[in-house]
Amino acid sequence: MEKENKAKEGIKGWINPAKYGKFGIERFAWILMRITGLGLLAYFIGHIYETSHILDGKAVWDASLEMTQTTEGHIFLAIVIGMCVYHTGNGIRLMLGQMGYGLGKPGRPDYPYKPKSLNMKGKACIYATIGVAALAMWYGMAVMFG
Amino acid sequence: MSELNQEISQEKSQTVLSPTKSVKLRISRSNPEVNSEERFDEFVIPVEKYTTVLDAILNVKSHLDHSVAVRYSCRQASCGSCGMKINGKPALACFTKVVELNTDTITVEPMDNFPIVRDLAVNFTRMFNNHKKIMPYVVREDSEIKPDTGVKEILQTPEDVDKYIQFSSCIKCGLCNSACPTMAMDTSFVGPQALAQAYRYIADTRDKGKDNRLKIIDDSHGIWRCHFAGSCSQVCPKGVDPAMGIQLLRSYLLGLRD
Ligand code: SF4
Ligand code: FES
Numbered sequence: 371m372e373k374e375n376k377a378k379e380g381i382k383g384w385i386n387p388a389k390y391g392k393f394g395i396e397r398f399a400w401i402l403m404r405i406t407g408l409g410l411l412a413y414f415i416g417h418i419y420e421t422s423h424i425l426d427g428k429a430v431w432d433a434s435l436e437m438t439q440t441t442e443g444h445i446f447l448a449i450v451i452g453m454c455v456y457h458t459g460n461g462i463r464l465m466l467g468q469m470g471y472g473l474g475k476p477g478r479p480d481y482p483y484k485p486k487s488l489n490m491k492g493k494a495c496i497y498a499t500i501g502v503a504a505l506a507m508w509y510g511m512a513v514m515f516g
Numbered sequence: 517m518s519e520l521n522q523e524i525s526q527e528k529s530q531t532v533l534s535p536t537k538s539v540k541l542r543i544s545r546s547n548p549e550v551n552s553e554e555r556f557d558e559f560v561i562p563v564e565k566y567t568t569v570l571d572a573i574l575n576v577k578s579h580l581d582h583s584v585a586v587r588y589s590c591r592q593a594s595c596g597s598c599g600m601k602i603n604g605k606p607a608l609a610c611f612t613k614v615v616e617l618n619t620d621t622i623t624v625e626p627m628d629n630f631p632i633v634r635d636l637a638v639n640f641t642r643m644f645n646n647h648k649k650i651m652p653y654v655v656r657e658d659s660e661i662k663p664d665t666g667v668k669e670i671l672q673t674p675e676d677v678d679k680y681i682q683f684s685s686c687i688k689c690g691l692c693n694s695a696c697p698t699m700a701m702d703t704s705f706v707g708p709q710a711l712a713q714a715y716r717y718i719a720d721t722r723d724k725g726k727d728n729r730l731k732i733i734d735d736s737h738g739i740w741r742c743h744f745a746g747s748c749s750q751v752c753p754k755g756v757d758p759a760m761g762i763q764l765l766r767s768y769l770l771g772l773r774d
Contacts, residue, residue: 377631383700389747392605393695396746400697403743464744470767476719479682479755487760488746 406453444514452507459499544625570609585635596687601625606691627694646710655725683716685754692748704737708748712758715765
């Protein structure tokens with residue numbers, strides 16, 4: 371029996387930038403969903419840790435709040451805003467797809483076999499979600515940097 | 517007539533077919549039986565308007581290096597044997613014309629997410645096992661046509677057929693499984709090929725195996741591992757659109773269709 375050589379690509383199959391040119395915006399939306407999901411999970415854990423300082427008294431709580439009042443803190447929060455908006459918007463698109471909406475109807479395929487599920491409506495939603503996330507980040511920065 | 521004869525004799529004498537254009541073909545060479553090394557052998561191959569990547573590889577086998585391992589059969593995108601990565605993207609070698617690639621260097625590699633047998637040939641055992649697992653046939657008690665018992669052909673309207681016909685075009689080439697980012701991490705994932713076939717039979721009005729099939733795919737390595745990256749549909753050479761089938765299949769599990 372041959373060895374299981376190269377039986378799976380592993381993490382390379384996720385992060386290889388060459389994939390995104392070849393597999394289209396849907397694949398890019400997918401990796402962005404993963405990254406923002408992991409980012410939000412890390413933020414959630416950090417956020418629970420940070421807010422737990424409230425039990426250590428006012429001084430410690432104030433000091434931990436101060437961390438977000440720096441330039442780096444503002445940029446970090448703007449990234450969190452972007453991640454939240456993208457993950458929510460793209461999540462809604464995916465949920466609608468999983469419920470069978472926006473995929474087109476199955477039918478006899480005709481050459482050159484353009485996949486109906488990767489249609490312009492879906493692509494427009496991805497671009498719009500990225501745009502709205504960027505806009506939200508920009509607005510958040512404008513507020514935080516005054 | 518004499519012109520034709522001349523052409524045939526020219527071919528026999530191995531004259532370069534098209535002196536106007538040639539490409540560099542880089543072929544991945546490896547043999548996991550021996551060691552884990554991979555190297556690329558380079559060949560300069562003459563090409564014409566309709567030369568396919570498979571033609572170019574067979575040219576290498578005929579004239580330059582017979583030891584290149586490649587699987588093929590029909591040469592017309594029907595058997596599903598010749599899937600490989602062509603310039604990084606999974607495609608059928610017999611269905612990809614060299615000139616369409618718009619490059620003078622073509623790199624061919626074995627498909628990702630499959631164990632390599634040798635060079636460009638990969639092992640399909642796991643994909644075929646997953647395919648069998650989802651019961652790829654119409655399940656019903658009275659499927660035999662027995663004129664004496666009164667059991668007749670089961671009629672379907674064109675609309676009934678439209679629900680599954682695109683999914684029945686699958687040639688089991690494995691390109692979708694190779695492109696899928698979930699397959700890249702989880703070798704136990706049932707894969708877009710098998711999931712699309714599960715939908716094909718469930719959507720068939722003659723079939724009664726829906727509940728059993730849904731039980732099989734409602735698993736931690738089953739349908740919920742798909743996150744709709746769409747790469748399967750992007751590379752499918754037959755218009756199956758597995759991503760659509762998978763999403764439609766989910767709506768059965770979510771109770772939105774019956
Ligand atoms: S769904 Fe398409 S890409 Fe996948 S095995 Fe079938 S024909 Fe090949
Ligand atoms: S040789 Fe049969 S699909 Fe390419």
